[in-house]
Amino acid sequence: MRRRQIDWFGVLAAGVLVTVCAQAPGQEVMTGQGLLAGEVTESSVILQTRLTLAESVLDGDVPGTRGVACFELATNELFRAATRTEWLNARAENDFIVKIKITGLQPGTLYYYRAWVGRHPKLAQTDVARAFKTLPGAESDAPVKFVVGGAMNYRALQQEIAALPMQGNARADLSMGYPALRTLYRVRPDFYVAAGNSVFYDEPATEESMRRQWHVQFVLPRVTQFFSIVPAYWMRALEFGSSRREEAHSNSGEEGQSLLTSAATDWSVIATRLFREQLPVTDPSATNAVTYRTHRVSRHLQLWLLDAWNHRESKKTLWGGAQREWLQRTLKESDAAFKVVVSPEPLIGVGGEEDKAHRQEREEFFTWLKENAIVPERVLFLSGGLPWQQQVAHALGYEELTCGPLHAEIAAPPAVSVAAKRLYASGRVQGGYLEITCRASELRAVFCDELGKVMREVVRSGVQ
Numbered sequence: 001m002r003r004r005q006i007d008w009f010g011v012l013a014a015g016v017l018v019t020v021c022a023q024a025p026g027q028e029v030m031t032g033q034g035l036l037a038g039e040v041t042e043s044s045v046i047l048q049t050r051l052t053l054a055e056s057v058l059d060g061d062v063p064g065t066r067g068v069a070c071f072e073l074a075t076n077e078l079f080r081a082a083t084r085t086e087w088l089n090a091r092a093e094n095d096f097i098v099k100i101k102i103t104g105l106q107p108g109t110l111y112y113y114r115a116w117v118g119r120h121p122k123l124a125q126t127d128v129a130r131a132f133k134t135l136p137g138a139e140s141d142a143p144v145k146f147v148v149g150g151a152m153n154y155r156a157l158q159q160e161i162a163a164l165p166m167q168g169n170a171r172a173d174l175s176m177g178y179p180a181l182r183t184l185y186r187v188r189p190d191f192y193v194a195a196g197n198s199v200f201y202d203e204p205a206t207e208e209s210m211r212r213q214w215h216v217q218f219v220l221p222r223v224t225q226f227f228s229i230v231p232a233y234w235m236r237a238l239e240f241g242s243s244r245r246e247e248a249h250s251n252s253g254e255e256g257q258s259l260l261t262s263a264a265t266d267w268s269v270i271a272t273r274l275f276r277e278q279l280p281v282t283d284p285s286a287t288n289a290v291t292y293r294t295h296r297v298s299r300h301l302q303l304w305l306l307d308a309w310n311h312r313e314s315k316k317t318l319w320g321g322a323q324r325e326w327l328q329r330t331l332k333e334s335d336a337a338f339k340v341v342v343s344p345e346p347l348i349g350v351g352g353e354e355d356k357a358h359r360q361e362r363e364e365f366f367t368w369l370k371e372n373a374i375v376p377e378r379v380l381f382l383s384g385g386l387p388w389q390q391q392v393a394h395a396l397g398y399e400e401l402t403c404g405p406l407h408a409e410i411a412a413p414p415a416v417s418v419a420a421k422r423l424y425a426s427g428r429v430q431g432g433y434l435e436i437t438c439r440a441s442e443l444r445a446v447f448c449d450e451l452g453k454v455m456r457e458v459v460r461s462g463v464q
Helices: 154-162 169-174 179-187 207-218 221-226 243-250 254-278 321-333 356-371
Strands: 035-038 045-050 067-074 088-090 097-102 110-118 130-133 144-149 191-195 232-235 293-296 301-305 338-343 379-383 390-393 399-402 421-425 432-439 442-449 454-461
Touching: 035 110, 035 130, 035 232, 045 067, 045 110, 067 097, 088 097, 144 179, 154 169, 154 207, 179 221, 179 432, 191 338, 191 379, 207 221, 207 254, 232 301, 301 321, 321 338, 321 356, 379 442
Parallel strands: 144 191, 191 232, 301 338, 338 379, 379 399
Antiparallel strands: 035 045, 045 097, 067 088, 067 110, 110 130, 144 432, 293 301, 390 399, 390 421, 432 442, 442 454
16 A cells, blocks of 8 residues: 655644555555545544545546455554454445444544555555544634535546646646645644535436546545545535536526426435445434534534435425424524534525525525524524625625635636625635634634635624
């Protein structure tokens, strides 16, 4: 197993040894797509990897392979007094992915982890160490910094690479992956929220081609490097990057809604299953786990991650009755100074003509917020789903910040019409992200471009 060069930013400071076992003769089991830590809480995490035969794309895919794996976890870089999980089998029916939820962790603690992989436990070798930090939790005043990022599109990235000269630093640099992830590697957020559209599927598609989009995306060096040190929360939107979704969203009438409903119907079963399969989102031992959730990050901050489309009963709802009831109940129960709600689809600032099918649901929700004294100064809505960055305000005072796509190649100019008051829109076609920092008396949200340049700041003050 070849060693990946990872510049461990100060978490793995000078003098820290990262152990790597040499590849045994004939050993073919690799972790080409890296390791992922997901759904971190103050006491748990889901760890995942995929066993592969290569560490890069071969003939348009990253081939998987059968084998076994376990995860080793410790609070020190030398893995003294480490704990190991049970051995897990990588099988074709699960796309050779292994994952497990680990509980009993300590809040606000830096953990080092690595995978042991092989054809058999006795032949297993280990790769480089990775790291994640658990959430501080409801009793902690510790400051928290996280990032919300939007769409990634592998095909668009490859098209941009192909347009560059064969020789040159620009082509070599972009071949490593999205420039924003290079920036974010230096930002060192406590965690990352992927606000939907982490992949775009081909149309027409097969299960094999849909899985392939995950493989080629997550083998990019900057993707594996960034997520080796930053845990993530993954969200799902409708992963259609071509004509059917674009046509549906450009038509606000019944015809457009019919197209969107048809797209969701055709793809929902397999796409929902692959979202759960390809990412560490739900406990693999749980059945029928929902993909909307809330996490108490600290004493001052609570985070809600919504699910669009996947739990609804009809085309007239974005969330479904159970999710809406859960959202309203948990918002009302929370005593966090700042409530941050992330949606893969905009709730306030919808590009172009507003999606009329869901207008009533959204308006009823914002009216409910006002009636239940959840004041605009204490709640902030963040969203993906649009190819530009913007800040908009609802008539009742609630605000929404949209992160835009991660890379400029799939960005677009802001739509002229939005069903809300626009306070800011990116002045140029660009990729970027939102950086959120929460301290005891302040919530600060910063619009950044791909290189980390600050485009706009939004600050909320709280009670210390």
